[in-house]
Amino acid sequence: MNKNSSAPVSPERRRMLKASGVALGGLLIATWLPPMVPKSFAIQRLEEEPEDHELQPPTALGAFLRVGHNGHITLISPKIEMGQGVQTGFAMMIAEELEVPLSQVSVAEAPPNPELYSDSILNFQATGGSASTRSNWEPLREAAAAARIMLIQAAANQWQVSAADCRAENGQVIGPGDRRLGYGEVVAAAAELTVPENVPLKKPEDFKIIGKPAQRLDTPSKVDGSAKFTIDLHVPGMKIASARACPVVGGTLVAVDESRARAVPGVVEVIKLDNAVAVIGDHMWAAIKGLEALEESVEWDFGAHGGIDQAQIEQALRDAFERDGAIANDVGDIDKALDGAESKIEAEYEMPFLAHSPLEPMTCVAQVRADACELWVGTQAPVFARQAAAKASGMPAEKVIIHNQWIGGAFGRRLETDFITQATAIAKQVDYPIKLVWTREEDTTHDLYRPHYIDRFAAALDADGMPIGWSQTIVGASVLARFAPDAVPPNGLDSDAVENSANPLYPLSNLRVRYVPEAPKAILNSWWRGVGPLHGAYVVESFVDELAYAAKQDPVDYRLKLLGDQHPRAQAVLRLAAEKANWRQPLPDGRGRGVAVQEVFGSYLATVVELQIDANNGVRIKRLICVADCGIVTNPTSVHSQLEGGTLFGLSAALYNEITVKNGRVEQSNYNDYRQLRISDAPPVEVFVVPSTEAPGGIGEAGTAMIAPALMNAMHAATGKRFRRLPLARAGFHVI
Amino acid sequence: MNTQRYSSLLSRSRLFGLVGGMLSLWAAAVLPAQAQDAEQSQIERGEYLARAGDCVACHITEGGKPFAGGLAFELPFGTLYSPNITPDKETGIGDWSDDDFVNAMQKGVGKDGKHYYPAFPYTSYTLMPREDILAIKAYLFSLEPVHQPNRDNDIGFPFNQRWGMMFWNWMFNDNERFKPDPEQSAEWNRGAYLVEGLGHCGECHTPRNLFQARDSSKALAGAEIQGWKAWNITSDDEHGIGAWPDEALASYLSAGHAEGYGVAGGPMAEVVNHSLRFLTPEDINAMVVYLKSVEPQSEGIKRPPLKQLEASVPQQTDHPLGRKLFADTCVSCHSWDGNGRQTPYAALKGLRTVHDPEALNLIQILLDGDALHTANGNYVMPSFGEAYSNEELAELSNFVLEHFGEVEGQLDAKTVEERRQAP
């Protein structure tokens, strides 16, 4: 894969591209597709071919890209749109290399197909881990560039001139003498050509689209109500289902008096599942009222966890420190360093369970027929969705059709397939399609939550207060062990749990990082926006801040000193953030600034919070600055949006969020007791993006991971006290 | 069913009871059609009366079976638990005779001869004639028995000496049936019976004396109970319900709501949910007639003046944090102008709740939320105690009092914490 791309790509990444088995070549299909308004492919199918459910497994040819006979370009997006702007970014990449205006590109959702669409960073077909742009930056542009070369060649053949004398521009091939052929006119001939290899990519200085702010393709339909999310779909004959699962994980349904629900007007059916009861109605209101009517008569077997309380869970996590766990990194001799240190600093940090709580609750349209199981569902993991539906329907995977849909918020929740399993199980019992919609209460109480982590640090300091080394022990559930057990080595080391910890940004000559997995009872854990770095950045940046204060040094200077000559990009964002925040300007009493800097998802970020505390524990965030170096930027608007929104998303959790368990049940249920950031709480986020020609870094979760340490460090600066356990509301503070 | 009929039956009730008990056995076996109809109608009447008496409110726990008891009553001298009154022979009242049941209801004495504590409102139920009591028993005995052993009360000395209740009863339980006032209308008398007897309104709304007995000189003048204010419901125009139009009062009783006057919350919402909403319009009107005649008492919180507020954010406030929180979580239903935004059930204007400087009910409802079940649907107020700090709830309350009630709220974080901790 030798080409003239000037955008550097690491050798590892190249290897992954190859290993992923993605067909980087033939990406052209000459099938005419109608010029679609930019919206979900499945919706199009629903509207135009409601009766046509023919299975059409995609081929390597046309995996990413289709050029219609009208010249219209369709991107088959391996990543689902859930607000991160990824599909527009992808469209920009292919428009750039194909030399078409962005308006000529529309987007369709890729079906499940691990051979074609596995992510080269995540190693499965999924949208997550802030990996989309990083892993598709090259293959998508290569696909488009290959298509351009083939279209040019086809035109050159027709004109009987050399392809070298032709060029592509604005959806046309232009040949000698200003001869022009639209892409649609040559696509049939182009499709017959061999897909070229080693296609050269444009140099960044030649970019016309990439790097310039572009309006998202999906937004017009999202401001006039016409966009369809899963919850909005209607397929012929469909009814609405809602479900109530056993409030305790692992519990089962014993009995229920169905007649009470059947008496509710609009209720069609009561469905019993192993661990849940569902009511199907003509509308959601009937389903909700039906479930309410069942409440008194439902009998559950709560199973083993009906008596579990939060205190027991936390005690089990504390007890886990006594176990050996797995060593994530061991450099030098930290025991010796601690023994001989001038001084030592120890600290313990704690992060709570978190629900995802997307505004679109879990929802899935499912139909189980004799010939197929067909699902319309917004999912971050289409292959897993297919597996789940196959298992629940009893059909082979090839008989399961997944139409992926735009997502009304996921934040990692839709990497899970529990609701897809449930929808399929319900659909299997009836002979019409159902749309399963969870109530908010069901969504909050039956989430799979971000792990509750406890971290213990001990640092050995020299006479200047600089660390000779530190030890860190992490205790928390291993998400990976539950989600993809094969990805966990025998010693149980979960690479996600030790992110930003095992190889800290700061060079240390003595370091030991230990991880002890401890899966809580009564709670399932999963990916949550920010994943590993959300945890790692918080604890490392909090601890470094403590070391800086103990050394009576400025937290920015201390970090720069500690970085030494390492990570110039980290130093650059830190310096810029300090400058933008007027870091050196002293603040009056009751005010404080906090900072955090890390490499997260392949991007470098520095975040500064300036806040003020009043006499009654009121906190006002005066400024929130986020500086990022995320390499080459495709759509600056999306990068800014993600940093703004992602930072505030993390702030919401850092301020307010904590899921707790009582009697095996999650205690929170809706936004009254699982509070979220509102506009009245939200400071303006000042985003600065450092111009860069480095390979793209992830940005969707980067801001989220950085805010908690910056916030808590600022709290310390303002109050002189360390608050080590999230959320801040636990310590009695509120936003004013 | 008029009150005259009750009085004529009063003197003969004991005899009827005895004979009736034997008759019902015989009837079931020998006289199927007619007698079983009679039995059925007695059960139905009993169900209605049990609702009017709101028996289930106390004889159930959250998530528990109706009438199986177990509800805790945290009182100054200890904790009481309501007993199982399903017809389970072992743990309920399945082997109680009619006399046992009547004694319990009228004298506050259980089958075992032990005296009840007056958390059980027998000092009100005592007004009931035997016939009504036995109808309730017939209804209870028609239900599925629930095997659920009673929880022992947790009462310390000297209050665990139940014989002491004999003296209390001697002083405070009249053990008299309701005697209609011939000067008053049948409607008034029916209302009086429902309010004073079955409905036992005074148990909450009449203040108690040193001995925890109702202070009859201040009947229905309002009291504090379980951390809630049971408002003055005498006919006083300012402090009571005297100025409420009859329809408003009837709507409040039957549907828990009268726009501009009141919304049932907390324990009163439960009374509406379990009891009042099932009463006939005639009975509700009877209660209205009676309540309007109750001697006025000028005690407690007045109704606030009906302010004409703008439906937009108030620019001036001493409680900006409270205003912010109201904008965050309250205004979506309650609106800045105090009219309910989606439904008048959420209207705050005119409520004593927003005019009480102590904000007793306001904070209770913020902490725990509320749910009102009516024939028009369910109205739910979410709880905000979990996710909002004491400081926030105090300031939110102060803003609500300032904006809707024109009183200076003095709530602080400490007070809210005390309310949280209160049993």
Add this chain to the structure above:
Amino acid sequence: MLTLTINDVDLEVDVPDDMPLLWVLRDVLGMTGTKYGCGIAQCGVCTVHMNGNAVRSCVLPVSEAAGNKITTIEAIGKTALGKRVQQAWLEHEVVQCGYCQSGQIMAAVALLEKVPDVDDADIDLGMAGNMCRCCTYTRIRGAIKSVAKA
């Protein structure tokens, strides 16, 4: 049978009186621009207008809606202000996942009707009932202010 006036069209529906307007719109009339988020008027994604005022349709019994003029996201663009707000939303690239934005736009239009010259404080208090989990708040402020200034 209830008669609803939605986006200037009279529609007859045969549904329970206590059914929230939200589900009538979505599941009976097929108007899915108005979203479900919480069902307890805490998130605002179900916001529609009743006689020009923003209301939460998830707790609005359909019987209370009958006889009133209901406007939804599907028709707000027919008003000059509604169109301007939608345009501002696009110009400021407010949208992320987009799920809450129908409600945000409906709330913003109602706010601007009442307070045409909004400032940040007005926006914070006027829009606080509309949650956005993607936290597009910075841009919502910008978009509303741009309409106010125009």
